[in-house]
Amino acid sequence: MDTSFKGAAVRLQDIDIPRIGAEIGVGEDELHAFMDVEAAGSGFDAAGRPKMLFEPHVFYRLLGKGMKRDAAVKAGLAYPKWGMKPYPKDSYPRLVKAMAIDETIALMAASWGLTQILGENHRDAGYTSPQALVTAFLASEANHLEATVRLLVAWKIDDDLRAHRWPVIARTWNGPGYKKNAYDTKMAAAFAKWQKIRDTPFSPAADPVSAEPVSIAAVVPAVDKATVERVQQQLKDLGYTEVGGVDGKAGDFTAAAIRAFRSDNGLPAGDGIDDELLLSLQKAKPRAIPAARADARADVVRDKVPEVKTNWLTKVGAFFTGIAALIGSFFDGIIGNLGAASGYIQPVKDAAGDVPGWVWMLAIAAVAGGLFLVARHGEAKGVEAFKTGARR
Numbered sequence: 001m002d003t004s005f006k007g008a009a010v011r012l013q014d015i016d017i018p019r020i021g022a023e024i025g026v027g028e029d030e031l032h033a034f035m036d037v038e039a040a041g042s043g044f045d046a047a048g049r050p051k052m053l054f055e056p057h058v059f060y061r062l063l064g065k066g067m068k069r070d071a072a073v074k075a076g077l078a079y080p081k082w083g084m085k086p087y088p089k090d091s092y093p094r095l096v097k098a099m100a101i102d103e104t105i106a107l108m109a110a111s112w113g114l115t116q117i118l119g120e121n122h123r124d125a126g127y128t129s130p131q132a133l134v135t136a137f138l139a140s141e142a143n144h145l146e147a148t149v150r151l152l153v154a155w156k157i158d159d160d161l162r163a164h165r166w167p168v169i170a171r172t173w174n175g176p177g178y179k180k181n182a183y184d185t186k187m188a189a190a191f192a193k194w195q196k197i198r199d200t201p202f203s204p205a206a207d208p209v210s211a212e213p214v215s216i217a218a219v220v221p222a223v224d225k226a227t228v229e230r231v232q233q234q235l236k237d238l239g240y241t242e243v244g245g246v247d248g249k250a251g252d253f254t255a256a257a258i259r260a261f262r263s264d265n266g267l268p269a270g271d272g273i274d275d276e277l278l279l280s281l282q283k284a285k286p287r288a289i290p291a292a293r294a295d296a297r298a299d300v301v302r303d304k305v306p307e308v309k310t311n312w313l314t315k316v317g318a319f320f321t322g323i324a325a326l327i328g329s330f331f332d333g334i335i336g337n338l339g340a341a342s343g344y345i346q347p348v349k350d351a352a353g354d355v356p357g358w359v360w361m362l363a364i365a366a367v368a369g370g371l372f373l374v375a376r377h378g379e380a381k382g383v384e385a386f387k388t389g390a391r392r
Contacts, residue, residue: 005134007138011042011043016145017031033188036193037190038173038183043113043137044141065237103224166183227273227278267280
């Protein structure tokens with residue numbers, strides 16, 4: 001995405017407020033009152049970019065455990081709790097650095113525009129990706145306000161705005177600490193003020209000219225390698241080990257793991273990576289291990305996991321090879337003292353040099369013993385991996 005964050009930056013027109021409010025049946029005075037308290041005065045900064053506040057604690061949460069979060073913490077771009085460090089005067093340099101770690105998550109961890117909508121809420125605001133939201137916000141403040149009313153509907157407080165239930169609106173939008181800043185009483189006072197001011201003449205049938213709408217579909221990015229890697233790592237961390245390696249390639253293993261995750265977490269069937277999947281991965285709990293799997297016997301695991309069976313067969317083969325070699329070394333010493341038998345065996349022993357045959361047999365037994373121990377360890381690790389879910 002273009003990190004200049006420059007677009008048309010069209011300011012909100014008087015007609016936009018009643019026009020957008022009419023889309024959800026909210027009057028101009030109610031929307032003005034909400035904006036007086038929740039809007040930032042202007043949706044753009046002095047440089048013509050959407051007003052933006054990068055939230056390191058949100059970036060920390062959304063990244064989840066892993067190398068990316070470690071890198072973000074080391075760079076001072078992420079920390080676990082709000083308020084651990086002061087905000088800089090300009091958040092854009094910090095955002096651009098965060099985007100180098102993970103563009104999508106960085107955009108989701110910032111608040112944007114006129115009413116400071118968190119990028120994480122892009123879907124409720126009517127956009128399929130944070131990139132789509134930001135691209136629309138570059139164009140006009142009308143798009144900021146459109147997204148705001150969509151959030152009001154998605155969060156089911158549009159009816160509260162129509163009914164002037166200011167505490168409900170303030171609590172939903174700002175959290176339980178809204179009373180400290182008296183957001184509800186400020187909204188009530190602003191509404192009383194705007195009721196005394198003449199409304200902007202507006203008729204929905206007039207179809208007024210508004211800011212050129214941005215095509216959301218046109219700006220939805222393809223799933224990049226970094227996003228695929230993040231999904232693979234999160235799936236692996238959650239116990240979906242059928243994902244295979246973390247290589248940024250959405251192959252059959254990754255598709256199988258995504259299908260399993262979607263099935264386990266009530267998401268629509270499929271193997272695609274979308275915003276719903278990304279958000280669910282952030283909130284999901286580790287995969288539960290069925291009791292039948294956790295208590296599986298070794299012979300059951302051998303039938304399900306090829307490498308466990310291979311290790312078992314190797315172990316058995318090494319055991320009998322070692323026993324045979326030990327027996328051979330014993331009889332080699334006896335036969336060496338039998339005249340007739342010694343005559344047949346001696347040429348073979350001479351070809352092998354001066355090393356007695358029983359030494360060769362013992363060496364074979366030692367190698368077989370080592371192979372037995374390695375195979376037994378491999379079998380045990382394979383069984384353990386199956387029981388814990390590390391091997392599917």
